Amino acid sequence: MTSLFQRYDLGALTLPNRVVMAPMTRVRAAAGGLATPSMATYYAQRASAGLIVTEGVQPSLIGQSNPGTPGLHTDEQQASWRPVTDAVHANGGRIFAQLMHGGRVSHPDTTGTRPVGPSAVAAVGDVFTPTGPRPAPVPRALETAEIPEHARSYGDAARRAVDAGFDGVELHGANGYLISQFLSSNANLRTDGYGGSVAHRIRFAVEAVSATVEAVGAARTGIRLSPGGTFWGVEEKEVTELYTALLGELARLDVAYVHIEATTDEEVLLELRRAWPGTLVMNPVLPMGPKQTGRSDADHWLGLGADLISFGRAFIANPDLVERLRTGVPIAPVDEATYYQGGDAGYLTYPAHQYSA
Numbered sequence: 086m087t088s089l090f091q092r093y094d095l096g097a098l099t100l101p102n103r104v105v106m107a108p109m110t111r112v113r114a115a116a117g118g119l120a121t122p123s124m125a126t127y128y129a130q131r132a133s134a135g136l137i138v139t140e141g142v143q144p145s146l147i148g149q150s151n152p153g154t155p156g157l158h159t160d161e162q163q164a165s166w167r168p169v170t171d172a173v174h175a176n177g178g179r180i181f182a183q184l185m186h187g188g189r190v191s192h193p194d195t196t197g198t199r200p201v202g203p204s205a206v207a208a209v210g211d212v213f214t215p216t217g218p219r220p221a222p223v224p225r226a227l228e229t230a231e232i233p234e235h236a237r238s239y240g241d242a243a244r245r246a247v248d249a250g251f252d253g254v255e256l257h258g259a260n261g262y263l264i265s266q267f268l269s270s271n272a273n274l275r276t277d278g279y280g281g282s283v284a285h286r287i288r289f290a291v292e293a294v295s296a297t298v299e300a301v302g303a304a305r306t307g308i309r310l311s312p313g314g315t316f317w318g319v320e321e322k323e324v325t326e327l328y329t330a331l332l333g334e335l336a337r338l339d340v341a342y343v344h345i346e347a348t349t350d351e352e353v354l355l356e357l358r359r360a361w362p363g364t365l366v367m368n369p370v371l372p373m374g375p376k377q378t379g380r381s382d383a384d385h386w387l388g389l390g391a392d393l394i395s396f397g398r399a400f401i402a403n404p405d406l407v408e409r410l411r412t413g414v415p416i417a418p419v420d421e422a423t424y425y426q427g428g429d430a431g432y433l434t435y436p437a438h439q440y441s442a
């Protein structure tokens with residue numbers, strides 16, 4: 086049986102193990118969306134992962150979802166990432182940037198602009214703003230002619246990412262953000278070529294991926310999906326048909342990997358595994374659910390045909406997660422209070438296990 090500790094060839098990279106650090110927003114960027122020296126230390130501490138996927142990074146100012154998140158749309162932001170990628174590489178690691186356009190999950194107090202979305206339908210819930218949580222605003226529905234520019238923003242940010250030393254990028258196509266809003270049947274009420282049928286609802290995702298592949302190559306392009314997920318109030322009709330169609334297009338584009346969250350029944354997930362001939366990164370538990378990914382979830386999914394397994398919360402509290410999984414040392418618990426605040430506390434302060442000689 087496949088083991089978490091076997092090597093894996095991903096595009097031009099050889100991963101020394103199949104443990105992926107899942108993308109996690111930590112809200113510790115400097116003003117102007119700049120990466121910081123603490124971020125370099127944080128990711129470098131976790132460089133024994135087969136692959137690190139960063140926190141969500143906005144590809145444009147209007148695509149910023151939360152205050153305090155980093156960007157990849159200015160020269161200064163691009164330059165700020167170089168010490169991060171250098172530090173990870175110096176420790177022997179590999180790192181992809183997650184490109185996250187929040188779409189309607191944003192606020193004018195955060196970006197200075199009214200958020201945009203496929204349709205003028207507000208997300209369900211409060212969004213974060215510089216002055217605390219506020220009800221999600223009704224976004225401005227994108228004009229048909231504006232949509233390609235948002236798809237291209239992923240490609241432009243991908244080029245900046247690679248120029249800043251990233252090994253590749255993961256498009257955030259999950260969790261109710263812009264790509265996921267287009268896939269949705271209640272956030273996307275469009276009647277043009279980007280809404281309605283399955284073929285129309287996947288179009289924005291395909292255009293965003295195509296722009297990225299054109300910018301940095303398919304071997305450096307991955308995408309994250311949450312089939313059937315209901316984050317921020319999105320609903321999806323025809324989940325199996327929708328994702329089978331999308332996976333067909335992604336196969337045609339030959340992207341490096343698809344990263345799937347366990348947001349629907351295992352039966353459907355297995356059908357999607359069969360529909361996707363390429364590398365599958367599986368995140369085996371419900372995001373933000375009560376139970377975090379552990380060794381048994383990982384082994385279960387390796388047995389079901391996943392190639393790589395992503396761990397989120399366990400990586401926050403265990404910078405040496407791979408070694409702990411390998412040796413059976415207990416996984417340290419995570420402090421939720423410092424997910425999105427606390428500076429270096431709860432960020433750089435989790436120690437590696439000290440093995441006795």
Ligand SMILES: Cc1cc2nc3c(=O)[nH]c(=O)nc-3n(C[C@H](O)[C@H](O)[C@H](O)COP(=O)(O)O)c2cc1C
Pocket residue numbers: 107108109110111140141183185257259260309346368370371372373376377378395396397398399424425
């Ligand atoms: C603090 C925190 C921030 C997160 N931010 C992101 C994000 O920026 N992008 C994303 O795709 N998922 C994000 N997630 C979801 C995780 O990638 C992962 O799917 C989730 O934590 C479930 O995996 P786990 O049980 O291994 O933690 C976040 C999760 C946590 C706990």
